[in-house]
Amino acid sequence: MAATPALRPTSSAPPFTLTPRWLDPVEADAFFVQLLLQIPWEQPILRICGRQVQAPRLTSWHGDSGCLYRYSGRLHAPRPWIHPLEAIRNRIEQETGIRFNTVLANLYRDGRDAIGWHADNERELGPAAIVTSVSLGASRRFKLHRNDGRQTVDLVLEHGSLLWMGPGTQDGWRHSLPRMAGVHGPRINLTYRHVRQAADPG
Numbered sequence: 029m030a031a032t033p034a035l036r037p038t039s040s041a042p043p044f045t046l047t048p049r050w051l052d053p054v055e056a057d058a059f060f061v062q063l064l065l066q067i068p069w070e071q072p073i074l075r076i077c078g079r080q081v082q083a084p085r086l087t088s089w090h091g092d093s094g095c096l097y098r099y100s101g102r103l104h105a106p107r108p109w110i111h112p113l114e115a116i117r118n119r120i121e122q123e124t125g126i127r128f129n130t131v132l133a134n135l136y137r138d139g140r141d142a143i144g145w146h147a148d149n150e151r152e153l154g155p156a157a158i159v160t161s162v163s164l165g166a167s168r169r170f171k172l173h174r175n176d177g178r179q180t181v182d183l184v185l186e187h188g189s190l191l192w193m194g195p196g197t198q199d200g201w202r203h204s205l206p207r208m209a210g211v212h213g214p215r216i217n218l219t220y221r222h223v224r225q226a227a228d229p230g
């Protein structure tokens with residue numbers, strides 16, 4: 029499989045690239061409805077400063093069996109792939125040549141749901157992790173901030189867009205999806221990742 033240059037940033041640019049309308053709108057509509065209905069959404073509990081709080085979003089973790097992954101203070105075993113998640117993964121893999129064995133699905137019910145500043149830099153993802161993020165449903169603002177404080181980038185993640193977060197994004201930047209007044213519709217986000225397993229080199 030050949031890598032698609034359009035999805036790859038140049039060395040002088042930030043290590044992420046947004047492709048709006050990566051999915052055509054009709055296809056994106058169909059995936060959105062299927063995922064909304066088929067994913068067993070749950071509201072995770074986060075441990076913050078010793079307190080347990082409900083995350084302001086619903087999630088579901090899917091992937092190859094054996095891809096254990098620690099986030100929000102807990103070790104998660106993935107649920108099996110479902111057709112729409114696998115179909116989108118196959119499309120990304122065909123275009124990039126990169127293999128992803130897990131996906132975290134997030135459902136933001138409206139503009140009150142959000143995710144705070146963080147990096148997807150868990151040990152299981154290895155150094156130079158690549159995370160590919162597909163957005164469906166309501167458009168939301170997405171912020172990236174360089175760890176050295178020298179640059180902040182605001183993006184709008186629209187229905188059907190693909191955000192490629194290449195090597196250097198998770199170790200050099202943090203990202204967040206802030207609350208957004210006036211957003212009444214739901215948004216689904218899929219972040220495809222490669223979780224290292226015992227058999228992986230390195």
Ligand SMILES: O=C(O)CCC(=O)C(=O)O
Pocket residue numbers: 132134143148161170185203204205217219
């Ligand atoms: O919803 C988004 O676009 C971002 C999701 C995210 O940051 C994550 O799952 O780690």
